[in-house]
Amino acid sequence: MVKKIEFLLVGNRGEKSLSDYRRAVLTGYCILVSFTTALYYIIVNWLYNFNPAVYFYYILIVILPIALWLNRMGRHWFAKSVILLIVNFVVFAFSSREPPVPSAFLFFIMCSLMALVLFDAREKKSTALFLSLSAGLYLLARFTEFSLVPPRPIDSEYLVKAYNNNLVIVYSFSVLAVYFLVKINYTVEASLEHREKQILEKNKILTKTNEELDRFIYSTSHDLRAPLNSIEGLLNLSEKTNEAYDLKMYHQMMRERIRKLESVLGNISQYSKNAKLEIEKKHINLKEYVNRALFDVRYMEAADRVRVDVDIPDSVVVETDPMRLSIILNNLISNAFKYSDQAKEDPYIIIRGFLASSRITIIISDNGEGIDEDQQPKIFSMFYRGTTRSTGSGLGLYLVKETVEKLGGSITLSSVRGRGTTFTVVL
Template structure:
């Protein structure tokens, strides 16, 4: 009975009890009225009592009618609930009967609640005895009594106990074999109320299919085993645990002369012994005997049989049988004997040759000693040359700062002088001086770059970028030079991504384009990009006079120029070769006299990357520098004088100091500069970045600052990039400095 039905029944009982109480109250009131009439003669009192009783009776009657109405509604709801429960139970039974699997349900007390006909199909003998309310233990004992499970035929009590344990756990499925040959899979699970629901599935066909598959697999394995045995050159036979022949190959019949039917000649292990000993005359040493279970490792022996020799190997199988293999080693033993005789002859010859070689070795030893002496001398010379090269590289790297300091000062003075109003002859001299200083600067920069490449001070920073953007920058850079030379410069490129070091690749292409403009008298210089497989080929094509094939390798060496009348230093292509070797890029040169030249480089294709904020070119706004206070911190007096002259010519108020202490004394009046220009290497180990930080702390404000240094090392660039301080390399180009100041000054 459901919970709703139980509630309806209890409510009906309460209404009936209340009805009985009302009836008793009504009877008591009527009895009181009658007794009052007999005992009192007062008419008015009786009238009042009658009126009061009538009101009470009317009230009680109304309550009784309400109770009867509620009782009728409760009876109607109860009947509807009974009808719904009966319909649900019928539907549940129909649903259970419609499934193919056997279904059975036990309550929390392990008593039978519900089952279907498919469940009875597994226990037809139990059908007359099955009833609701039976315990599962009774059903298990009945099944064992009628010997329905196969396990109950042998040991019914043990089967019943094991079945009750599995039923009590009810954690999944297991398989039972029935005595009529069927197989059933039983899945039992606990319900939320503590009962057990069981699903019984007939898997007889699945078991039969599995048995057929296993038989087929065994047959295939036997075929594979026989095919494997037939491919062996050794004769093989296999006996089972009873000594009967179970497998053999064709090589066995050929080696032992068994004829076309080895199974008849070797039906058992004893036949093999008789055939080998009597038929072949084999001198048995026990290797053909049957091995008991104590023999684990294989047994192998060499057994003579007349003029033939057999190597016999016996191995015990895991099932207790034996496998014998026969190998005819007669020819092999004959060959070994011949080899031994040949070896003895060779040993005698070796002894004779050894005596001859000893004398030759003595002479060779003397020659080797002489060669070692020569190699040692060559090694020392190589070490000395390498040390000299390193010394040269170190000298150039160390001397660059001292060389560039006076050059920087001279450039500043010449730039300041060029800003003044001069006579034409004097202006020509200033222009020639500036050109000469630029040539010296280019030469020093090229020498310094070669020394840094040789010393390994430059490490490539591989990234992915668009080659067309780099070429557009170079187009802006070299168009004035090409126009001044009367040449047409064209960039033919697509938005292609490449993988390389942007700075080194820019240097390579700069040298290609500048050489093309320098050595082309008329015509054009064209730059092209083309995809070749997984690479991009960038070529610089000019219409110059061309290069003979005998000179094409020479031009990549230092200080090699084909045209001595040009202003080149002969170092550009040397830098190109070193940078390309460092990046692993291949350089191409195609040229012939009168046909122009094509210099090309092959780059790996890159992958597109998202542009970071701040990428692109920002055009500086034009700001006047008139009256701007500039603090120059440099320990070289010539540099101080040159910067004062140059910046003063631009209208700036220049204050120069040798270090942080002197700068603080010069600004003791509380004023502060608009911008700081500091050299990196100052006196007594002080550095420009530290001086800038101290000055900003002293003034209490983030004053714009620029670092100026002849040090071109990557470490300094990384350090200044982290702090956001711009870096200008010495010698400082006035135009570059002026553009930077206009950008940074507020």
């Protein structure tokens, strides 16, 4: 109901700030209060049949809808100015003939409050102007004989009733005005608190990003330069020999350096995509994507000796980002093959996947080399290499963790040196 009234008074919020919107709503309520008060006194004076200046209320009734229309059209300053001008004018008209007992004079308090609460800090001149107008009209009505309406006889009983009525109206409006001011203040404080939290969070992210960028530039430049230097050295060696065996060996070594470059560039590309691209969720058959990742590693060294068991029902479908899911699976599965223990009689990789509580759980276990306990807390760090056998860029597991977190998931590690490793991903 309240929302409907606010829409009637202001229309859509549009691009207004919440504070401006609240003041626009308060302007609308001021118009309603003024309109209702004028209508009330029209009825009272019609019943008593003694007010010769009731047409001032008619003027108020006609002009207030214009102020409401301006407010709905977004011309809030004009709407506030119109209502303050017309209300001050009508209050002065009736208070100028009142006896010293404050009856109509009470409405000057309402006029002053309206000037204070309707204009914000950017409109100080408007606030001062209308406060001065209300004060000036009060002094003119209270201490001079000037009047816009003819005098009328007022009995003391009616004067008391009018005073009580006006006191209730002014008190109610004052409570309404203070309530809106408190609400606006609370909204601003909540907004500032929220922005402060956002700024602190962004500062943390920025600090982390700067640190990662420094490491990224240093490590990638080294990882890119080292294979290029090796290739250049191998080219120099190949130019000095005509032996077919030596040339074949040099070419093979150059291919290995090129694959290393491709690996580094691939990780950089994946890192960039994960950081910049928006999440695009689709319904994905998990087993199908696991099989794709296995297909991509089929030519890795000794891959044919590793037994792979996939325990994922064909019906398991997950709603997630396809590109990011591929990054997670490709890196974890390729690492499981890369660090498999070929000395064992039955090296294996077991991949399981299942739905639980509307989330997908992926578990990749192996009986490979395992990870030392002291290295496990560092394993997801950027450019960290936990073993001398590592020939990659050191971005793989860092990229997996960043990707999982980007999808709102979690990844945990369980490993024993010499017995194997288990990664558990929950998305």
